Amino acid sequence: MHYVLVFALLFVSIAAAALRPVDLPPMHHPVNIKPSKAVNVPKDFPLNHRGEIVCETCHGIEAIEDIPFDEVDKYAPGFLREGPYAKSTAFCYRCHEEKAYRRQNIHDLLDAQGNYDEKSCEYCHQKALDPEKEYTREQLKLRLPPETICLGCHLKTPHLNALNHLLKPGKKMRRHMQAAERKFSIILPLDEQGRIMCVTCHAPHERGLIGVNKPAGNQVAGGDLKEGVVYEDHPWNAVYRADKQARLAKLQGNATPVTLHYRRLRSEVLLRLSAKDGSLCLACHEFDR
Ligand code: HEC
Ligand code: HEC
Ligand code: HEC
Ligand code: HEC
Ligand code: HEC
Ligand code: HEC
Known part of the structure; x- marks a missing residue:
């Protein structure tokens, strides 16, 4: 928002x-x-x-x-x-x-020529980095720890399944994630405590800022950053809700109940892997098929 x-x-x-x-x-x-x-x-x-x-x-x-x-x-x-x-x-x-x-979409970093304004990096980094260079975590000089840097502008619950994902994956999932990082040549960074954060799933930069052949720059292509994420309503919404509600209630125990809303993703942006085709989810989850 x-x-x-x-x-x-x-x-x-x-x-x-x-x-x-x-x-x-x-x-x-x-x-x-x-x-x-x-x-x-x-x-x-x-x-x-x-x-x-x-x-x-x-x-x-x-x-x-x-x-x-x-x-x-x-x-x-x-x-x-x-x-x-x-x-x-x-x-x-x-x-x-x-x-x-209207405010500036700070992820929209590149102009039509592919150049960027160093000042726009400084929303998040203390000073502009060089997209060609390799950096350690500390050298990124983020203004806030990476697990909180998104929250000034976005809600902690920007969507269903965000908040309940900000936790520490088990050993088995960690191994599966590392395999996915190698297989797809991406990064799925965790915070210092080993927990999932927004940038585990989301790339913070417009595609192309960091070379797409570098794991940190490899992200979903095709969506229009200016348009953002586009959903469409799904005709099965009612069926989906009825089906999931009972199971969800059981999973959640005494936690506040959530209501599911089944919408289909039409185009996606700022993701390390596609959620539309499930590959993002499968980078961490192993579902029986
Ligand atoms: C000017 C428009 C506007 C008016 C007037 C308004 N609301 Fe809201 N309300 C919103 C918006 C926008 C949201 C946030 C929706 C979101 O974040 O998804 C919201 C959210 C809510 C929520 C959900 C909060 C949450 O996060 O769970 C409740 C409950 C609510 N409003 C109750 C009320 C009540 C009661 C009144 C009258 C006293 C009221 N609203 C008047 C616009 C309005
Ligand atoms: C039903 C119409 C309506 C909707 C929808 C609405 N607002 Fe407002 N908003 C108002 C009115 C009326 C005021 C009182 C100020 C005025 O009349 O100039 C106001 C005032 C505000 C103010 C106080 C500053 C100002 O401009 O005076 C903010 C900030 C604001 N709205 C943000 C939002 C945001 C964010 C949303 C969407 C989540 C939203 N509004 C949706 C009618 C609306
Ligand atoms: C919305 C906040 C945000 C903005 C704006 C931003 N960055 Fe970043 N940047 C991050 C975060 C968070 C990381 C760490 C996670 C990652 O590597 O994706 C990062 C990491 C990086 C890295 C390291 C990538 C690697 O190899 O691991 C480089 C280089 C970088 N940013 C350059 C830039 C430049 C250049 C700009 C301005 C054109 C910029 N950033 C603007 C948040 C931002
Ligand atoms: C300085 C404010 C700011 C910060 C910090 C910020 N964002 Fe954003 N973000 C925006 C704006 C502005 C948009 C454009 C859409 C809008 O107005 O909500 C946007 C759009 C997005 C979108 C696309 C949503 C859409 O439909 O357009 C995603 C995903 C996103 N941000 C994730 C992140 C993540 C992850 C971080 C932390 C690395 C982050 N943002 C940090 C301001 C910010
Ligand atoms: C488990 C992976 C995951 C995590 C963790 C996650 N997101 Fe998302 N997010 C997604 C997916 C998938 C979408 C929808 C597709 C897209 O972005 O293109 C999305 C969409 C968004 C959107 C656009 C929503 C809309 O309806 O326009 C914003 C903004 C966003 N995320 C911000 C965040 C922020 C902030 C956090 C951290 C609090 C976060 N996300 C954590 C996977 C994740
Ligand atoms: C970065 C790793 C990661 C990604 C990517 C990811 N998940 Fe998860 N997900 C987790 C972890 C960790 C949990 C906590 C439970 C567990 O360990 O299985 C979880 C739990 C869940 C749950 C159970 C929610 C609950 O409250 O118990 C659902 C449903 C789920 N994920 C769906 C998805 C979907 C759909 C996607 C793709 C959009 C996705 N996940 C992507 C790591 C991930």
């Missing part, structure tokens, strides 16, 4: 909370505000009788304010009105002007 907005939202939420106590999830969008001229609320997004945005303006879930937050089905199609949206920002732009809010 928009990091400028996220930070802005944090402050707005605090300010809003101080003014009028409304029970909202953390970092949530402010409510009970009359839209200014800068905001364009679509006609079929209902406001309250005072003309203010309220829960129903954005959520198509009846009486959402009466449901405990962790029981709200975030994957219900109407969770965000007229959704689902491929990206949360697409929802924001239903009311906010896109141009004013």
